[in-house]
Amino acid sequence: MMAENTPNTENAEIGESLFEAPPMGEQERMVEAILFATTEPVTVKEMSERMPHGCDPAEAIVTLRKRYEGRGVNLVRVGDAWAIRTAADLGFLMQKETVETRKLSRAAIETLAIIAYHQPVTRAEIEEIRGVSVSRGTVDQLLEMEWIRFGRRRMTPGRPVTFVVTAEFLDHFGLENARDLPGLKELRSAGLLESRPPPGAMPGMPEADEEDPSVSQSEMFEE
Amino acid sequence: MMAENTPNTENAEIGESLFEAPPMGEQERMVEAILFATTEPVTVKEMSERMPHGCDPAEAIVTLRKRYEGRGVNLVRVGDAWAIRTAADLGFLMQKETVETRKLSRAAIETLAIIAYHQPVTRAEIEEIRGVSVSRGTVDQLLEMEWIRFGRRRMTPGRPVTFVVTAEFLDHFGLENARDLPGLKELRSAGLLESRPPPGAMPGMPEADEEDPSVSQSEMFEE
Amino acid sequence: MMADADFEEDTPLSVGDRLAAEALIIDVDGYEGPLDLLLTLSRTQKVDLRKISVLALAEQYLKFINEAKDLRIELAADYLVMAAWLAFLKSRLLLPPDPNEEGPSGEELAAHLAFQLERLSAMREAAAKLMARDQLGRNFFVRGLPEDVTRIRRVTYTASLLDLMQAYARTRTKDEFRPFVMDRDAVMTLEQALERMRGLIGYAGDWTGLESYLPEGWETDPAKRRSATAANFAASLELAKIGQIEIRQGEVFAPIQIRKKARNDG
Numbered sequence: 001m002m003a004e005n006t007p008n009t010e011n012a013e014i015g016e017s018l019f020e021a022p023p024m025g026e027q028e029r030m031v032e033a034i035l036f037a038t039t040e041p042v043t044v045k046e047m048s049e050r051m052p053h054g055c056d057p058a059e060a061i062v063t064l065r066k067r068y069e070g071r072g073v074n075l076v077r078v079g080d081a082w083a084i085r086t087a088a089d090l091g092f093l094m095q096k097e098t099v100e101t102r103k104l105s106r107a108a109i110e111t112l113a114i115i116a117y118h119q120p121v122t123r124a125e126i127e128e129i130r131g132v133s134v135s136r137g138t139v140d141q142l143l144e145m146e147w148i149r150f151g152r153r154r155m156t157p158g159r160p161v162t163f164v165v166t167a168e169f170l171d172h173f174g175l176e177n178a179r180d181l182p183g184l185k186e187l188r189s190a191g192l193l194e195s196r197p198p199p200g201a202m203p204g205m206p207e208a209d210e211e212d213p214s215v216s217q218s219e220m221f222e223e
Numbered sequence: 224m225m226a227e228n229t230p231n232t233e234n235a236e237i238g239e240s241l242f243e244a245p246p247m248g249e250q251e252r253m254v255e256a257i258l259f260a261t262t263e264p265v266t267v268k269e270m271s272e273r274m275p276h277g278c279d280p281a282e283a284i285v286t287l288r289k290r291y292e293g294r295g296v297n298l299v300r301v302g303d304a305w306a307i308r309t310a311a312d313l314g315f316l317m318q319k320e321t322v323e324t325r326k327l328s329r330a331a332i333e334t335l336a337i338i339a340y341h342q343p344v345t346r347a348e349i350e351e352i353r354g355v356s357v358s359r360g361t362v363d364q365l366l367e368m369e370w371i372r373f374g375r376r377r378m379t380p381g382r383p384v385t386f387v388v389t390a391e392f393l394d395h396f397g398l399e400n401a402r403d404l405p406g407l408k409e410l411r412s413a414g415l416l417e418s419r420p421p422p423g424a425m426p427g428m429p430e431a432d433e434e435d436p437s438v439s440q441s442e443m444f445e446e
Numbered sequence: 447m448m449a450d451a452d453f454e455e456d457t458p459l460s461v462g463d464r465l466a467a468e469a470l471i472i473d474v475d476g477y478e479g480p481l482d483l484l485l486t487l488s489r490t491q492k493v494d495l496r497k498i499s500v501l502a503l504a505e506q507y508l509k510f511i512n513e514a515k516d517l518r519i520e521l522a523a524d525y526l527v528m529a530a531w532l533a534f535l536k537s538r539l540l541l542p543p544d545p546n547e548e549g550p551s552g553e554e555l556a557a558h559l560a561f562q563l564e565r566l567s568a569m570r571e572a573a574a575k576l577m578a579r580d581q582l583g584r585n586f587f588v589r590g591l592p593e594d595v596t597r598i599r600r601v602t603y604t605a606s607l608l609d610l611m612q613a614y615a616r617t618r619t620k621d622e623f624r625p626f627v628m629d630r631d632a633v634m635t636l637e638q639a640l641e642r643m644r645g646l647i648g649y650a651g652d653w654t655g656l657e658s659y660l661p662e663g664w665e666t667d668p669a670k671r672r673s674a675t676a677a678n679f680a681a682s683l684e685l686a687k688i689g690q691i692e693i694r695q696g697e698v699f700a701p702i703q704i705r706k707k708a709r710n711d712g
Contacts, residue, residue, distance in 0.1 A: 030316055032295030033309040036259075037320050037587035050316050072255030086593060090256040093273050095596050104605040106613070112605070113614035130617050145603060173607045187615050260593035307589065314585035322583040330478065336573035352565060354481025395582040405575040415568045421558055422550035 021054030024063065031060040041081030108138050112147060116169070116178050120151035120162030139163070147172065244277030247286070254283040264304030264394060300399040302390040311397065325368070331361045335370060339392070339404055341416060343374035343385035348418060362386070370395065480528035483507070485563050495564040500556035501539050504532040535559070632669040634661075639677035640684060647691055653703040656682060 021027070030051050034042055047057035061082055065075040068084075076085045086094065104112070111134055114126050126134050142148045147169040151162035165178055175181065244250070253274050257265055270280035284305055288298040291307070299308050309317065327335070334357055337349050349357050365371045374387035388401060398404065410416050477483040487506045488498050511529040514521055538552030580586055643659055656678055657665075664674040682704050685691045695702045 029293075029295035029310065030313060033313040033587075034295075034316055036296045036307070037309050037317050037590045039320075039590040050319075070252075072252035072257075073259045083591060084259060086256045086260055087252065090253060093253055093256050094260055094593050095598050096269075096273060100599065100601045101604050102601055104603045104609070108603070109605050109609050109613040110617050113610050114617060116610065117614055141603070172604075173610065175607075181614075182611060187611055187618075259589060260595065262588040262592045308582070309587045311580035311585045314580070314587075317587050320583075320587050320590060324581070324583065332573045332577060333569060336576050337569050339576065340569065340572055352562075352569060353478065354562070354566065355479035396576060396579045397582070397586060398579075404572070405579070406572055410568055410572065413564075413568070415565045419558065419561060422554045 021056070022052055024056075024060060027051065027055050027057065027060040028064045028067075030055070031057050031064055035075070035082055035084050041078040041083040043081045046081075105138070107132075107135065108141055111138050112142055112165075112169075115142075115148050115163045116165050116181055119164040119178060120154075121164075122154055122160040122162050124160060126163075244279070245275055247279075247283060250274065250278050250280065250283040251287050251290075253278070254280050254287055258287075258298065258305060258307045261306075264301040264306035264390065266304040269304075299397065301394045302400055304390065306394065308397070325364075327364070328361065330355075330358065331364055334361050335365055335388075335392075338365075338371050338386045339388045339401060340407065340410060341418075342387040342401065343377070344387075345377055345383040345385050347383060349386075351421075480507075480525050481562060481566055483510070483525070484528075484559075485566055488563055495560065495567055498560055498563070500559055501536060503559075504536045504539075507532050508536070632667065632673055634664065634670070634674040634677040636677050636680045636684070639674070639681035643678065643681050643685060644690075647685070647704070647706045653694065653705045656702040656704060659704075 022030075031047060034047055034050060044058050044061070048055055051057060061075065068075050072087055072090055073084050074087055076083055107130075110130055111126055114129050115121055118125065118129070123134055123139065139148075142163075143150075145168075146166055148163045149166050151164035153159040153161055170176065170178065245253070254270060257270055257273060267281050267284070271278055274280060284298065291298050294310070295313060296307050296309050299306055314321075330353075333353060334349055337352050338344055341348065341352070346357055346362070362371075368391075369389055370392040371386050372389050374385035376382040377385055392398075393400060407416075477486070484503060484507060487510065488495060488503055490506070491498055491502065493499075508529055511521065511525060535552060535555050539556060543551055582588065642661060646659060657675070659678050659682075660671065660674050664670040679702070682691060682693055682702070686693050686704075690707055691704045692707050693702060693704050
């Protein structure tokens with residue numbers, strides 16, 4: 001057995017005289033096919049058992065390994081065996097993403113609208129306008145979508161963070177500038193302000209606003 | 224999709240301005256990694272969904288295929304998908320990997336061949352060619368092996384279903400597509416793939432096919 | 447499957463033929479129907495299938511069937527049907543064509559049978575070629591160590607500019623713009639009233655107060671009552687105008703009454 005793997009030993013002539021070993025290029029092909037098709041890493045011994053007499057898989061591996069250097073898959077050593085593996089930097093390809101597009105929730109789109117119209121705006125201000133508290137998840141979602149980002153802190157007690165819309169937001173909605181958003185007058189003339197009444201009657205300000213009671217209405221709605 | 228593949232179209236700037244497609248050498252590595260990783264053939268569309276924006280896997284495949292010409296593993300086309308398979312001449316190395324395929328009956332093999340060469344073909348047509356009724360089990364077996372599937376219904380009385388071969392069939396027999404079936408051209412030019420209706424009274428099927436009322440017993444024996 | 451007569455070159459051919467015929471009969475169960483048997487018989491003609499003599503083939507088949515009958519071998523019905531048809535074909539091929547006879551000629555029928563045999567034979571060859579191809583899992587192989595492709599489901603959210611503006615409008619109509627909002631909940635339209643009253647006037651026989659036509663739930667809330675009354679009134683005017691009802695009012699501010707107008711009332 002060993003004699004076949006190491007043709008330079010004194011027993012080599014037995015193998016060589018009877019069988020002509022295939023050329024190294026062929027041996028490389030064989031190793032390539034074996035490594036590809038086998039369900040686990042293969043040792044040199046296993047390879048030479050499967051290959052024709054006189055082959056030297058160890059040598060074939062050396063050249064084959066070079067051949068795969070820098071390729072999308074590489075020849076790697078696993079213990080005393082060999083295997084073909086995806087190049088480490090391409091691991092990201094082994095993920096299949098399925099993208100599902102959903103409509104933004106009502107809470108999210110309202111929050112986004114308020115930020116777009118009133119930016120920079122604090123969470124407390126958003127809550128005041130919407131009349132309900134804004135959940136952390138909603139803001140996180142918008143941040144993650146990169147439609148809003150943090151603006152400068154408000155110079156009021158508590159120094160609350162503000163939110164502004166991003167370039168991605170403008171890009172998505174085909175706006176050059178947040179100021180291009182139609183004003184209330186235009187919304188009204190487009191019939192958008194006469195759409196749907198809130199479920200309750202005239203709502204007072206919400207229960208929610210513990211974060212920042214200092215902001216005044218006047219500041220919020222000036223344009 | 225197409226805009227990303229052909230950078231010279233008017234839409235190109237959308238893809239290009241935001242993302243620079245990786246160099247073709249990198250794209251080749253990616254296709255290589257994707258194809259090496261799976262047993263199933265992968266379509267170009269699936270590849271480009273997994274690769275970064277702006278990649279052109281179809282082009283990468285062309286060069287990659289050349290690279291593997293004459294190697295121990297090859298890039299093969301299966302329908303509209305691609306796969307890496309070991310070179311057929313090295314099958315002898317793979318005794319361990321050889322899978323015993325279920326022995327197909329002569330009836331099943333003939334039925335399979337008729338479907339492959341005549342597709343889309345109805346059960347009645349298969350029976351007309353073979354001169355015997357096709358047992359349910361034969362068709363079921365081929366369906367189960369996923370070598371055949373239902374095609375579109377024939378727009379003839381009774382709207383019989385048709386059978387066609389699958390991508391699995393092509394993959395199994397190493398065919399790029401059904402046009403590569405051995406001897407297909409000769410059979411076609413000899414007129415042997417035409418469906419020629421029997422002139423008047425011919426003893427057709429042993430049992431009339433309820434799927435295809437156009438061949439009825441009464442019709443068969445008059446005169 | 448069957449004894450091959452050719453291996454004994456020195457035996458007279460007639461004996462070989464006889465052996466072959468017997469072998470055929472004994473193996474009758476081994477045939478996949480009459481067409482398969484015909485194809486096998488046609489091989490003994492040792493010519494290209496396109497040049498086959500269908501007449502000779504018909505004779506061979508009929509002989510086979512007769513011998514099988516003599517040996518009391520049960521033959522399936524389709525073998526006998528084919529025998530009957532081949533006998534008919536044979537007579538057509540032998541007799542001069544009758545100009546008054548309808549249907550395909552003997553030559554046409556024979557040509558089609560020859561075509562069927564050639565096609566079956568070709569499909570068998572094709573099947574054999576197909577199975578002789580290199581096959582997956584036998585001659586070439588798939589990746590032995592496939593890597594898992596993890597499926598990641600990513601959800602993206604989207605919204606249109608209209609969504610955005612509507613959302614903003616929605617939040618703003620809650621407060622300062624509230625007075626401009628028409629409260630649709632408390633509004634009954636003329637159309638709604640018309641439709642309702644059309645269905646109801648048939649049931650009220652005589653003069654009935656318009657108030658009794660107010661829908662349930664609209665009588666108590668003043669805003670709703672006002673809207674419904676106005677809509678019902680407008681609807682009753684409309685119905686009067688098209689001649690379906692009559693309206694009367696005793697005096698100013700007295701209750702308004704309506705009734706269905708009699709059909710043939712000139």
